[in-house]
Amino acid sequence: MIDEKSELVFDLQRSWSDRLGAECDCDGTNFALFSENATRVELVLFDAAGVNEIWRGDLPQIEGGIWHGYLPMIRPGQCYGYRVHGPWAPEEGHRFNPAKLVLDPYARELRGDFVWDDALFGHDVAQDDLVRDDRDNAHFMPKAVVVDPVFDWEAESSLRHPWDEVVMYEAHVRGLTMQHPAVDAEDRGTFVGLSSDAIIAHLTDLGVTTVELLPVHGFVQDRHLIEKGLSNYWGYNTIAFFAPHQGYLKSGEVIEVKTAIKKMHRAGIEVILDVVYNHTAEGSEMGPTLSFRGIDNASYYMLAEDRRHCYDTTGTGNALNLAHPMVLRMVLDSLRYWVEVMHVDGFRFDLASTLGRGPQGFDQRGAFFAAIQQDPILSKVKLIAEPWDIGEGGYQLGGFPWPFREWNDKFRDDTRRFWKGDEGMLPRLSQRLLGSPVQFDHTHRPATSAVNFVTAHDGFTLWDVLSYDGPHNLANGEDGSDGHSTNHSDNFGHEGPTEDPHINQMRLARAKAMMATLILSQGVPMLLAGDEFGHTQEGNNNAYCQDNPTTWLDWGGKNEALHAAVRHLLAFRRTHKIATSQFLRGDSGTQVVTWLHPCGEDMREEDWQDRGLKVCGLLCARESDRILTVVNAGGETGFLLPAGSWTCVIDTSAENVCCQIPAEGTWIIPPQSVVVFRESDAGAQ
Known part of the structure; x- marks a missing residue:
C-alpha cells in the first residue's frame, strides 16, 4: 500500500x-x-x-x-x-x-x-x-x-445440471441465514453463512439443484427508505455490476463469494444470480x-x-443504454466476469424486456440477445428472463430467444386461481401442467423454457396466499397502498394466523396440493425459500424494504408436515423423471398424453367448457410406464381408473404424501388434493 x-x-x-x-x-x-x-x-x-x-x-x-x-x-x-x-x-x-x-x-x-x-x-x-x-x-x-x-x-468445473433435472430455489443471502440456529451468529447474513454446512444440508436434503440469489451486486440503500428507518432489502438498486454487496461479506473481501460458490458446487448445487442490468441506483436526472x-x-x-x-x-x-456498444460491452464483461472469475452458473435478468428494447420497441433479435447467443461463454450458462417491464409492449412472455428460459407468471396466477376454486380454470391449468405450450412450444424451444412458480420474492409467500385476502403492508410506510392488488389468495374465512385446527388443516392441504402442481408439471419448478415449511411475512406482499424477521426465514416455526411433503414430492419428480425436454403431446413422440374425465372417459370439448368442473386426470403413457395425475380443487369425488394394474404413489391429502397402495376401479379422490397413480411392466416402485 x-x-x-x-x-x-x-x-x-x-x-x-x-x-x-x-x-x-x-x-x-x-x-x-x-x-x-x-x-x-x-x-x-x-x-x-x-x-x-x-x-x-x-x-x-x-x-x-x-x-x-x-x-x-x-x-x-x-x-x-x-x-x-x-x-x-x-x-x-x-x-x-x-x-x-x-x-x-x-x-x-x-x-x-x-x-x-x-x-x-x-x-x-x-x-x-x-x-x-x-x-x-x-x-x-x-x-x-x-x-x-x-x-x-x-x-473445479461447472456443474451444468440438465434443465429437465433442475429444481430452483429463490433465496436471499441475509433472509436465508439470519435466524438459522445452526449458523454461527457472526456468519449470518453473509456468503459465509450461505455456504454453511447447515444451509447446504437443508438444500441437498430438500432436493434443490440450483439456488437463485436475489441481487448480490453492490447496491445503494434508497435515501427515502433510510429516512423512514427501512432499507432496500431486496437489492434491486445496483451501482456496481462487478462487485459483491459489502453487507453480504463478513470480511469485506470478495474471496468470500468464491469460497461460498466453491462449497456449493462441491455439494452439487448451482448458483445463479438475479442481476439488474436494466437500470442503476442513480435514478432519474434528479x-x-x-x-x-x-x-x-x-x-x-x-x-x-x-x-x-x-x-x-x-x-x-432510468434505463441503461444497451444500444451503445461500450455499455453493452460492460454488461457482457460483467456477466463473463461472474462466470469465468467467480464461477457462477447463470443469471436471472430482472425486467429483461428492457434489455431487448431498440428504436422500435422490444426486439428478440436485438443486440443484447444476439451478443449472448454468439458468446462462447455466456451462451452455455443458465439464462432466465423476467419477461416484462413497465414500458409499452413490455409484457413478452414466450417472446425471448433460445437459450433463455422465462419466469412463467401465468403458471402462478392460474395455479392459484384453480386451487382457490375459481370457475372455468381447468383448461388453463391443463396448459400449465404441460409446460405452457401456447407460450413456449414454438421456434424449436424446449419444454423446459418455462420456469414455473406459485410464489416469488415479489408478492405473498405460499402460506400467506392461504392466510390473507389482502396485503398488510403498513410497515412499508406507504399507507398500505403498495404491493400487488390482485393476489388470487384465500384466507379460508379468517385473516391471518389462527388457532382453528380445521382452517389450519385446510391451509396445509391446499399448500401441499399447490406444491404438487408445481413439482409435477412440465417445465422448471422454482420454490421461494421458506415456502417448503410455511414461512409467513404476516401478509406483507411487498417486503422489499423489510430487513428484519418479517423476511428472515423462521426456522424455528417450521411446518414439518409441509416440509416433508415437499421433500418427498421432489424426490418423486427426480426418481421418476417427470420432466422432459420435449413437450408432451397426444399424437406423437415417446410420451402420449390423454386427458381423462372422472367418469374414466376422454375429456370432450363440452367437458372443457364445463366451468364448474374442478377435477380431471392427466395420463402420460411413457416407454417404461404410465403415470396418471389427478388434480381435484373441488370436494371429494370418485375417479374411474383406466384398465390396468395401478398403484397410488402420491396422495397430498395423506399425512405421508408418498404411498404404495394398489388401486383399481373407482378411486376416491379427496378434496383439495393431487393424487398420482403409476403402472409399469416392472410394477410400481
Missing part, C-alpha cells in the same frame, strides 16, 4: 486499453475507464480505509473513448475513484462534474458506505437539475478496491451522481428526445 510520500508516475509503455477497470499484475495496476465525451479523467487514490486522499493524477492516454494508465507499485487492497471532467450541459445530456468522486463501473470490490448527503448530487437539489453543485462528495462515497485475481479453485451519470451520462443512459431527461421503462427513473 502506498502512502502520501510515494512517488508515482504512470508508465506509458505498460498501459493498455483492451481491458477496463483496475487490472493488477505483479508490478502494478492498469486503470482504464470508458468515457466518450469526457475531456479529462483524474485517478484518485485513497488510504487503506478509503477515507483520506493520498494521490491523484490524470489518466495519460485515450483510445476510442477509453482513458487508461499503468501505475507501478499499486497492489491489491488499494482504494481508488475517479473525477471526470467534461461539459456541464444537461439539456444536451452531459452532466460532468469533477467535484464528484465517481465509482469505477468495473470495480471488483467496494470499501466504505454510501452516506446520504446533498453533496452526492451533481446538481443543486435546492434549485433544479440544470444548476451544478460544486461541493466535494468524496467523504460520502465508497471507494473501489484493486483486488487480487488469484484463487485456488482446485480444478438522482445522485455516483458513477455512470458523472462518467458519461449521454452514453450510459437512454435519454428522452429532449436529452435532458432519462427515458424510463423500469419505473426506477
Whole structure:
C-alpha cells in the first residue's frame, strides 16, 4: 500500500486499453475507464480505509473513448475513484462534474458506505437539475478496491445440471441465514453463512439443484427508505455490476463469494444470480451522481428526445443504454466476469424486456440477445428472463430467444386461481401442467423454457396466499397502498394466523396440493425459500424494504408436515423423471398424453367448457410406464381408473404424501388434493 510520500508516475509503455477497470499484475495496476465525451479523467487514490486522499493524477492516454494508465507499485487492497471532467450541459445530456468522486463501473470490490448527503448530487437539489453543485462528495462515497485475481479453485468445473433435472430455489443471502440456529451468529447474513454446512444440508436434503440469489451486486440503500428507518432489502438498486454487496461479506473481501460458490458446487448445487442490468441506483436526472451519470451520462443512459431527461421503462427513473456498444460491452464483461472469475452458473435478468428494447420497441433479435447467443461463454450458462417491464409492449412472455428460459407468471396466477376454486380454470391449468405450450412450444424451444412458480420474492409467500385476502403492508410506510392488488389468495374465512385446527388443516392441504402442481408439471419448478415449511411475512406482499424477521426465514416455526411433503414430492419428480425436454403431446413422440374425465372417459370439448368442473386426470403413457395425475380443487369425488394394474404413489391429502397402495376401479379422490397413480411392466416402485 502506498502512502502520501510515494512517488508515482504512470508508465506509458505498460498501459493498455483492451481491458477496463483496475487490472493488477505483479508490478502494478492498469486503470482504464470508458468515457466518450469526457475531456479529462483524474485517478484518485485513497488510504487503506478509503477515507483520506493520498494521490491523484490524470489518466495519460485515450483510445476510442477509453482513458487508461499503468501505475507501478499499486497492489491489491488499494482504494481508488475517479473525477471526470467534461461539459456541464444537461439539456444536451452531459452532466460532468469533477467535484464528484465517481465509482469505477468495473470495480471488483467496494470499501466504505454510501452516506446520504446533498453533496452526492451533481446538481443543486435546492434549485433544479440544470444548476451544478460544486461541493466535494468524496467523504460520502465508497471507494473501489484493486483486488487480487488469484484463487485456488482446485480444478473445479461447472456443474451444468440438465434443465429437465433442475429444481430452483429463490433465496436471499441475509433472509436465508439470519435466524438459522445452526449458523454461527457472526456468519449470518453473509456468503459465509450461505455456504454453511447447515444451509447446504437443508438444500441437498430438500432436493434443490440450483439456488437463485436475489441481487448480490453492490447496491445503494434508497435515501427515502433510510429516512423512514427501512432499507432496500431486496437489492434491486445496483451501482456496481462487478462487485459483491459489502453487507453480504463478513470480511469485506470478495474471496468470500468464491469460497461460498466453491462449497456449493462441491455439494452439487448451482448458483445463479438475479442481476439488474436494466437500470442503476442513480435514478432519474434528479438522482445522485455516483458513477455512470458523472462518467458519461449521454452514453450510459437512454435519454428522452429532449436529452435532458432519462427515458424510463423500469419505473426506477432510468434505463441503461444497451444500444451503445461500450455499455453493452460492460454488461457482457460483467456477466463473463461472474462466470469465468467467480464461477457462477447463470443469471436471472430482472425486467429483461428492457434489455431487448431498440428504436422500435422490444426486439428478440436485438443486440443484447444476439451478443449472448454468439458468446462462447455466456451462451452455455443458465439464462432466465423476467419477461416484462413497465414500458409499452413490455409484457413478452414466450417472446425471448433460445437459450433463455422465462419466469412463467401465468403458471402462478392460474395455479392459484384453480386451487382457490375459481370457475372455468381447468383448461388453463391443463396448459400449465404441460409446460405452457401456447407460450413456449414454438421456434424449436424446449419444454423446459418455462420456469414455473406459485410464489416469488415479489408478492405473498405460499402460506400467506392461504392466510390473507389482502396485503398488510403498513410497515412499508406507504399507507398500505403498495404491493400487488390482485393476489388470487384465500384466507379460508379468517385473516391471518389462527388457532382453528380445521382452517389450519385446510391451509396445509391446499399448500401441499399447490406444491404438487408445481413439482409435477412440465417445465422448471422454482420454490421461494421458506415456502417448503410455511414461512409467513404476516401478509406483507411487498417486503422489499423489510430487513428484519418479517423476511428472515423462521426456522424455528417450521411446518414439518409441509416440509416433508415437499421433500418427498421432489424426490418423486427426480426418481421418476417427470420432466422432459420435449413437450408432451397426444399424437406423437415417446410420451402420449390423454386427458381423462372422472367418469374414466376422454375429456370432450363440452367437458372443457364445463366451468364448474374442478377435477380431471392427466395420463402420460411413457416407454417404461404410465403415470396418471389427478388434480381435484373441488370436494371429494370418485375417479374411474383406466384398465390396468395401478398403484397410488402420491396422495397430498395423506399425512405421508408418498404411498404404495394398489388401486383399481373407482378411486376416491379427496378434496383439495393431487393424487398420482403409476403402472409399469416392472410394477410400481
